[in-house]
Amino acid sequence: MDLSLDLGLVHISKTVAECLKEVAKVKDVGQKLSKLDDYVNRLEDERRKIEVFRRELPLCMLLLNDAILKLKGEALRYKELNDRAGVGQGDGIEEEEGEMMNKKSWMDSVQLWKIGDSNQMDSVSEPKQQRSEEEDDRSTCENPIQQLPTRGGAFMAFKPTVGCGRKEEKEVVSQATELSLMTPSPPELVLAPSRGSIQQVKVQTTKPQPPASQLQANKKQRRCWEPELHKHFMNVLDELGGPHVATPKQIRERMQVEGLTNDEVKSHLQKYRLHIRKHTTPSAGPANGLWTPKYEGNNRDDTPKPKVLQSNMESESMGGFSRSSNEGESMEGGDEKSESHDSSKGGTEKVNNEGREIDVWR
DNA sequence: GATCGAATAT
DNA sequence: TATATTCGAT
Numbered sequence: 001m002d003l004s005l006d007l008g009l010v011h012i013s014k015t016v017a018e019c020l021k022e023v024a025k026v027k028d029v030g031q032k033l034s035k036l037d038d039y040v041n042r043l044e045d046e047r048r049k050i051e052v053f054r055r056e057l058p059l060c061m062l063l064l065n066d067a068i069l070k071l072k073g074e075a076l077r078y079k080e081l082n083d084r085a086g087v088g089q090g091d092g093i094e095e096e097e098g099e100m101m102n103k104k105s106w107m108d109s110v111q112l113w114k115i116g117d118s119n120q121m122d123s124v125s126e127p128k129q130q131r132s133e134e135e136d137d138r139s140t141c142e143n144p145i146q147q148l149p150t151r152g153g154a155f156m157a158f159k160p161t162v163g164c165g166r167k168e169e170k171e172v173v174s175q176a177t178e179l180s181l182m183t184p185s186p187p188e189l190v191l192a193p194s195r196g197s198i199q200q201v202k203v204q205t206t207k208p209q210p211p212a213s214q215l216q217a218n219k220k221q222r223r224c225w226e227p228e229l230h231k232h233f234m235n236v237l238d239e240l241g242g243p244h245v246a247t248p249k250q251i252r253e254r255m256q257v258e259g260l261t262n263d264e265v266k267s268h269l270q271k272y273r274l275h276i277r278k279h280t281t282p283s284a285g286p287a288n289g290l291w292t293p294k295y296e297g298n299n300r301d302d303t304p305k306p307k308v309l310q311s312n313m314e315s316e317s318m319g320g321f322s323r324s325s326n327e328g329e330s331m332e333g334g335d336e337k338s339e340s341h342d343s344s345k346g347g348t349e350k351v352n353n354e355g356r357e358i359d360v361w362r
Numbered sequence: 363g364a365t366c367g368a369a370t371a372t
Numbered sequence: 373t374a375t376a377t378t379c380g381a382t
Contacts, residue, residue, distance in 0.1 A: 247365075247366070248365080249364090249365065249366090262364095262366095266365090266366075266367080270367070270368075
């Protein structure tokens, strides 16, 4: 075979352009297709190799994905062309030539980016618009937001449980967050919910050193406990008998949020308990008994969270926390304890919990 | 060893 | 401040 595709990353753009040229030269459509297939396979192979490092090499992924998509699209076109081969070959070929030109200009843009121009993101993002037809599931590192609508997800799973008429914007927000949980995004990109819309914000990493980026790669993606998630958390918490009875594992299992880890729940639970403790001086409880985590762009006012909780488990959750003015007592006293019987945990553990609770909460 | 809560780090 | 990580206890 004469498929001497040099996949050295440095030359990738040039190579792809040349590939397309080569393919264009071949007359037999079948051969075109097989060539393209081969190129695609190689690129995909390459992509698999760097898959592990997609956080460190988001732009490499980007390049590869784009190249693959281009080639695939090309193959698709040739196939279609092949299908209607007998009819109007002339037109098709003309179109193809035009496409080739597009390819070249596209590759040029890539080239620009590779040089290190400050416009890199722009020049790269442009070709993305072209590939609406075939979204690659691996392209997690480029623009997660575009993929949002296609992902139903764990977050959807609990939505019915929350049982509240959602505004569209909120759905977007939840989905975005969910996605951010499930797929690691490049370190410099974060999803920032802002007044009903998601913006992709570039954050200047204060530590751009290579070693730092490696460190970041090892670090967990920060989970944003947005109101929806927290509501769900609260609901589950109540179902499990309250914040001092429910264990992180139980909560996590009950929440059924994909990607949610025990550690995350544990951490959030800890924060929640802390907050309760802070606001449960015997004399004065929290204003409304309901705590929701603050997070950036969080407009608490327009979210009907009390409704949600009330609609779902009125007596439990709201009761529990609205009477939290004397929560300290109720926790140690009858309420929480009696509920803790529901928990699947054995008695011994309960005793432990109580012991600790008394220790801590007094 | 799994899980927990608290303390500490980021 | 919010979340992640670590640590000691169970």
